[in-house]
Amino acid sequence: MSNKAIFMDRDDTLIKDPGYINNPDQVQLLAGVSEALIELKQMGYKRVIVTNQSGVARGIVSEEVLKQIHKRLEKLLFREGAGIEGIYYCPYHPDGVIEKYRRESENRKPNPGMILKAAKEMDIDLKRSWVIGNSYRDIAAGQRAGCKTILINSSIDQTYRKPTDPVADKQAVNMKEAVNIIKMQDRAGRPAEAVPNNAKSEPSFKAEGLENQADKIQLEGPPQDIQPMGVAAKVKDKETEAARTNRLLEDMLRHIKEMQREGMFEEFSMAKVIAGIIQAVVLLCLFLSLLFLTDDTKSASSVHTMIGYAIVLQLMVVALYMMRGRK
Numbered sequence: 001m002s003n004k005a006i007f008m009d010r011d012d013t014l015i016k017d018p019g020y021i022n023n024p025d026q027v028q029l030l031a032g033v034s035e036a037l038i039e040l041k042q043m044g045y046k047r048v049i050v051t052n053q054s055g056v057a058r059g060i061v062s063e064e065v066l067k068q069i070h071k072r073l074e075k076l077l078f079r080e081g082a083g084i085e086g087i088y089y090c091p092y093h094p095d096g097v098i099e100k101y102r103r104e105s106e107n108r109k110p111n112p113g114m115i116l117k118a119a120k121e122m123d124i125d126l127k128r129s130w131v132i133g134n135s136y137r138d139i140a141a142g143q144r145a146g147c148k149t150i151l152i153n154s155s156i157d158q159t160y161r162k163p164t165d166p167v168a169d170k171q172a173v174n175m176k177e178a179v180n181i182i183k184m185q186d187r188a189g190r191p192a193e194a195v196p197n198n199a200k201s202e203p204s205f206k207a208e209g210l211e212n213q214a215d216k217i218q219l220e221g222p223p224q225d226i227q228p229m230g231v232a233a234k235v236k237d238k239e240t241e242a243a244r245t246n247r248l249l250e251d252m253l254r255h256i257k258e259m260q261r262e263g264m265f266e267e268f269s270m271a272k273v274i275a276g277i278i279q280a281v282v283l284l285c286l287f288l289s290l291l292f293l294t295d296d297t298k299s300a301s302s303v304h305t306m307i308g309y310a311i312v313l314q315l316m317v318v319a320l321y322m323m324r325g326r327k
């Protein structure tokens, strides 16, 4: 049976993004990421990073340093009892300054190349898998690959969302909430199936370096120079009924919050934007009709025409607001 996986963006999804990271010491895990990755392992998901790294093409970071950065990321995760099964990156960019990397690439998100490659190499069923990222490129890549998607929306300004930007299946403020969403979806899909609670959380990998020019670090065993601090050890083998009830209530609360947030997003609807634009045109028509009144060269019919336009458009604005109110 094929595996299921969570494909995750790297910057501002798992680690802080100061712009371009070109030094391993800059790697900082975002809050809650380790716990989220541990839970994903327990839920039976492979955890795979898919990240655009155009900084390589731009000459900001070398592939060698990128490899060190990812080793540092592995160590930080391992130290907290978490881990990942694979890192795929795309170093190419059509505007790169380094000729070797200056080109389009099917691996560069929003293209789905890295996800498809990982799926092939790790025997992953994409329909049962999710893509989590903080940009619309991540969501587009996930949708093109046939995965479900979650947009981490805490670092993007959706005011500037373009109509062509894809709509993610779900939205979350961080990895922790994203994992809760996936957990709820899994339960809804398999109500009779218990979530495994005794999965080992220690990562089974070791960075072995870059392979074949591009795009991949295959991970196979734990780094040797660090020890896990045993976050996973805190996971109990058996849950009490009370704990299960509490968790269910927490999930319900999170779900309600998510629905409220989606509602807030819908407040900024296309109908509202169109109504605002039409309202501005109404004011312009009224202003022009006033100008025509004081202009002897303009006939009375010109004034009437402008006022007529203003009335019709104003009625459209009222209709749009009534439609919104009924929703």
Ligand SMILES: [Mg+2]
Binding pocket: 009, 010, 011, 012, 013, 133, 134, 135
């Ligand atoms: Mg990102």
